Amino acid sequence: MPSPKPRSRSEKSRARPASFFSFKRAQRAFGDSPSPEELIGKGVRFVKRIYALRVIGLSIGFFCVAAAFLQNPVGWPLWALLIFHGYIWPHVAYRVALSSKIPYRTERMNLVADTGFGGFWIIAMHGSLVPSAVILAMLSMDNIAAGGTRLFLRGLLGSVFGALIGLLLLDFRFAPEADLYTVVACLPMLALYPLALGKSTYDMSKKLAERSREFETVSQRDGLTGLLNRRYWESLLIEEFDACHEKKRSSCLLLLDIDHFKNINDTHGHLVGDEVLKNFSQLLKENLRTDDLIGRYGGEEFVVILQDISLREAETLAARLIEQVRQHRSSDNMLWGCTISAGLVSFHSDMEAHYSWLQRADHAMYQAKDRGRDCLVVEGR
Known part of the structure; x- marks a missing residue:
């Protein structure tokens, strides 16, 4: 019998199941586009910028969760974890990212870990509406500013994963009402953290504008004489x-x-x-x-x-x-x-x-x- 005729590339593409293309689309959405070789040693400035924002955000966010804990009392292990996340985790994440082979990628993982903590705290606060909304909004702002849609989608998955861990470990009962003290404790986070994020974004845009002007000058000048090319x-x-x-x-x-x-x-x-x-x-x-x-x-x-x-x-x-x-x-x-x-x-x-x-x-x-x-x-x- 004659051997079957080899299929063309287009025929092979049509033969692939729809799940294959769905997987590839998901991989593009959630994955890092640069290869690891391209990223080695990259991202130190990125890590330092996120470190400053994390220190400010988590130290202020501590009071949002603490107020909800006072409204709905919890045991000492959750208080210990909250203190660790608010005042120790920023420095741990910073050291881990800087000591890694690819600081940029490790810091993005740290941002996803932040959202995991956020999902866990929502369950620990029994779904208290105001602090939960503030935490989700601030974490989403971080991820959008640091990595766009891809990191935002990763963060959503991280929040869901953290919430699932909370449901497995904690005695959850839905109590969305927040008293006045909890609302007041959330106000500094609403007022100060967006200012810090805006300042960081403004500084970065200034540096990018300066770099763009430098590139424009280089593109217009002769490298040897400095005259117009x-x-x-x-x-x-x-x-x-x-x-x-x-x-x-x-x-x-x-x-x-x-x-x-x-x-x-x-x-x-x-x-x-x-x-x-x-x-x-x-x-x-x-x-x-x-x-x-x-x-x-x-x-x-x-x-x-x-x-x-x-x-x-x-x-x-x-x-x-x-x-x-x-x-x-x-x-x-x-x-x-x-x-x-x-x-x-x-x-x-x-x-x-x-x-x-x-x-x-x-x-x-x-x-x-x-x-x-x-x-x-x-x-x-």
């Missing part, structure tokens, strides 16, 4: 081109190339070449205006958008820059004898797009090369 500079050139069209503004484009730079790399090595590029970049910053947009276009080529300037003023500025390079090319080996060739082009309304402007500047710069280097060529002159 080519991609970001070209986006600014497009904006300037459009502004010149719409606002009839006069701007100029300056393209610069370091002469004989390849000889520097070949003779003295790339470290010296990098030093020349950094020194030249510093000269550009010192001799151009603060609002001029300076970029490294690639290799030893540099570009400058001279905003809101006449061609005559731009020519004077570029000539002064070339003279400064001549003066510094041998001083303490700052530029190792290099000069620059430059092309200068003012904006014209007949230019089709920003790249036309750039092409003209490039053409003017290569004319300077053809004329013997170490000079400036202005388009049309």
Whole structure:
């Protein structure tokens, strides 16, 4: 008999039972998405942030449960467990998380353990409505803030598990009414803990905003010279081109190339070449205006958008820059004898797009090369 034809991937997927997909969905909902290898050593700051919140929350929450215990008296073992959870557990959880291989994951387990305690206390308080609602709300806020929906769902399971343990171990009788003292004891938790959580969230969002600004700066700057990188500079050139069209503004484009730079790399090595590029970049910053947009276009080529300037003023500025390079090319080996060739082009309304402007500047710069280097060529002159 002929062997059966192997099934395609889609056929295999259709053949899998619905329970398989339900299991995979549940696994995605309750599991950690990063692999353990990616998380090793991660989460120390997370542990420290949760530690501060746990110390505040559990020390205040102690009084909520204690007031319910006074309303419905319990034995000393529950009081001892309450003292442990309120004032000892935060420090134990902190040490355990920091000493673990993956602090981030261990701390998330600690948060689930908190919800287990919460479910247990609800049973121990005989379902006293006000403190139970406060405890559940605060624990849910913790889990949502720390891990989103996944940790919240884990926390729900933890609360159910803790409640089941309470039902097995304790003599539960449903008594949802809370007296005035219990309600008053819950007020500090309602007032102070959200403030602490909000402050922690605000501090974290500030750090994230600062980090985002740092990443944005890195994405816009050339790593060696600190000037604008080519991609970001070209986006600014497009904006300037459009502004010149719409606002009839006069701007100029300056393209610069370091002469004989390849000889520097070949003779003295790339470290010296990098030093020349950094020194030249510093000269550009010192001799151009603060609002001029300076970029490294690639290799030893540099570009400058001279905003809101006449061609005559731009020519004077570029000539002064070339003279400064001549003066510094041998001083303490700052530029190792290099000069620059430059092309200068003012904006014209007949230019089709920003790249036309750039092409003209490039053409003017290569004319300077053809004329013997170490000079400036202005388009049309």
